[in-house]
Amino acid sequence: MAWHANEEAWLARAESGWRGRPRPPGARWFPVVVAALVQVPGVLLALFHLRADLVTLLLVLLAFASSFVLLAARSHPGPVVVIVGVLCAGSIAVTTGPPLSAVPLALAVVSAVVRGARVWAWGTLAGLAVVGPLTAFLLIGEPTAIIRPLMIALVLCLLIGIGEAIRNRRERFRAASRRVAERRESAAEAERLRIARELHDVLAHSLSQISVQAGVGLHLFDSRPEKAREALAAIKTTSSQALEEVRGVLGFLRSEGHTASRAPEPDLERIPVLVETYGRAGLDVTYEQDVVSVPAPAIQLAVYRIVQESLTNIGRHAQATTVRISLREEGGDYVVTVADDGRGLPDTVRDGGKGMLGMRERAELLGGRFETHPGENGGLTVVARLPIRTMAATGPVRTTGLT
Numbered sequence: 001m002a003w004h005a006n007e008e009a010w011l012a013r014a015e016s017g018w019r020g021r022p023r024p025p026g027a028r029w030f031p032v033v034v035a036a037l038v039q040v041p042g043v044l045l046a047l048f049h050l051r052a053d054l055v056t057l058l059l060v061l062l063a064f065a066s067s068f069v070l071l072a073a074r075s076h077p078g079p080v081v082v083i084v085g086v087l088c089a090g091s092i093a094v095t096t097g098p099p100l101s102a103v104p105l106a107l108a109v110v111s112a113v114v115r116g117a118r119v120w121a122w123g124t125l126a127g128l129a130v131v132g133p134l135t136a137f138l139l140i141g142e143p144t145a146i147i148r149p150l151m152i153a154l155v156l157c158l159l160i161g162i163g164e165a166i167r168n169r170r171e172r173f174r175a176a177s178r179r180v181a182e183r184r185e186s187a188a189e190a191e192r193l194r195i196a197r198e199l200h201d202v203l204a205h206s207l208s209q210i211s212v213q214a215g216v217g218l219h220l221f222d223s224r225p226e227k228a229r230e231a232l233a234a235i236k237t238t239s240s241q242a243l244e245e246v247r248g249v250l251g252f253l254r255s256e257g258h259t260a261s262r263a264p265e266p267d268l269e270r271i272p273v274l275v276e277t278y279g280r281a282g283l284d285v286t287y288e289q290d291v292v293s294v295p296a297p298a299i300q301l302a303v304y305r306i307v308q309e310s311l312t313n314i315g316r317h318a319q320a321t322t323v324r325i326s327l328r329e330e331g332g333d334y335v336v337t338v339a340d341d342g343r344g345l346p347d348t349v350r351d352g353g354k355g356m357l358g359m360r361e362r363a364e365l366l367g368g369r370f371e372t373h374p375g376e377n378g379g380l381t382v383v384a385r386l387p388i389r390t391m392a393a394t395g396p397v398r399t400t401g402l403t
Contacts, residue, residue: 028071031111035067035104042091042100055139059090063101070107077112078120084108085124092128093136093149102152106159113163114170121160129153197305197358202246210235234280267300268327271307275325278311285311288326295334299386302362303327303336306370309355310338310382318342320379333368333385340379359384 039060046060066087073080084104091101105128112121132149139145217231268289275285295303307325314320320342327336356372359382363370368386375381 028074031070031073031107032067035070035107036064038103039064039067039100042095042097046095056091056094059094060101063088063091063104066104070104070111073108073111074115077108077115078117081105081108081112081117081120081124085128089128089132089149090135092152093132093145094139096148099148099152102156106156109156109159110163110166113160114166116167118160121163125153125156125160128156193361197361199246200355200358206238210238230280234277238277265297265301266304266308267297268295268303271304271325271327274304274308274311278315278323281315283315283320284322286322286324288324288328290326290328291334292329293388295386295388299334299366302366302368302386303334303384305362306336306359306382306384307338309359313355314338314340314342314380318344318379329388330385332388334388336384336386337381339375339381341375341377342379344374344378344380 043060043064046057066084069080069083069087085108088101088105092099092105095101105124109121109125112118112124129150132153133146136145136149137143214231214235217228217235221228271287271289275287278285310325311323314323318340320340323338323340325336325338327334329335360370363384363386366386368384370382370384372380372382
């Protein structure tokens with residue numbers, strides 16, 4: 001995690017630095033101007049002192065003209081380094097003093113390596129190491145004349161290291177950019193899935209309860225109006241809670257970096273409310289809680305959602321009459337179990353239902369496990385094991401007893 005933070009900090013500095021210094025429109029002329037200006041003294045010497053040596057003057061002028069070939073170095077780095085090498089080779093071989101004619105070739109070599117044309121650069125320098133000494137020997141006629149082109153070729157080979165360093169930095173920046181983008185995309189996808197789970201659990205549970213209570217109210221409207229009134233009150237309470245939770249999620253999405261006002265996340269103390277709600281719908285629901293430490297908020301939310309989704313599935317699919325819910329500590333885990341005596345869930349719901357998938361994801365994101373299996377007396381048993389976190393506070397949890 002620390003390495004990721006350092007990488008993102010380095011990437012941010014690089015991006016801010018580069019964005020803060022936009023490339024000038026005439027930046028492509030910079031190497032051309034530098035190479036040309038550096039060669040001006042050599043060209044003047046050739047004009048005023050080497051008038052009789054037209055071959056040397058021609059070679060110096062060709063090296064000077066090679067500076068303007070650098071304009072195409074960005075789009076065609078390979079051919080440019082070869083052309084500049086050919087134009088500069090003669091001047092490098094026959095002139096004396098500072099190797100001013102090698103400046104365009106040095107810039108072309110570095111540019112070629114930075115842009116990935118390594119083979120072109122090495123090939124050009126190999127050709128210079130062969131053709132340069134030969135040209136110097138033929139034009140000057142002294143064996144010692146071959147030393148200068150060889151030394152210049154060696155120095156240009158060292159410049160390839162500079163090009164490699166620049167290229168490596170650029171590749172490191174691109175790789176870091178890809179990794180940061182992938183992590184941001186992964187984080188965004190994880191947040192999207194989390195919000196989808198929250199909305200699914202809230203809406204599926206609430207709409208299921210509203211449907212059940214509405215059915216109860218319609219059935220008892222004429223024979224037992226007081227029970228129908230209770231069903232309508234339950235619908236009002238359930239819909240209000242659902243709207244509050246949905247507003248909290250939507251408020252978080254619209255906050256754009258600001259803290260959104262949200263209702264407190266569901267915890268263990270709200271499980272008895274779930275139990276009571278389904279009890280009014282006709283289910284015989286029992287809840288047993290036997291934990292010593294106080295679970296972390298994330299674990300409490302996961303336990304609540306697992307119980308909520310299990311009850312929702314039971315109400316929609318199981319046709320059960322009895323449900324047993326228990327929460328206990330066992331072997332370093334919080335173990336939540338929901339068992340019913342219904343007909344179980346269809347295979348499609350058990351294996352690929354969104355609710356089952358959401359419960360499994362909640363357990364696994366906290367380092368736990370989730371499984372389902374047929375109950376001893378029929379029905380389905382849901383078991384989730386969530387590891388006890390070190391952040392859990394010690395002390396008794398307010399026990400609600402049996403409902």
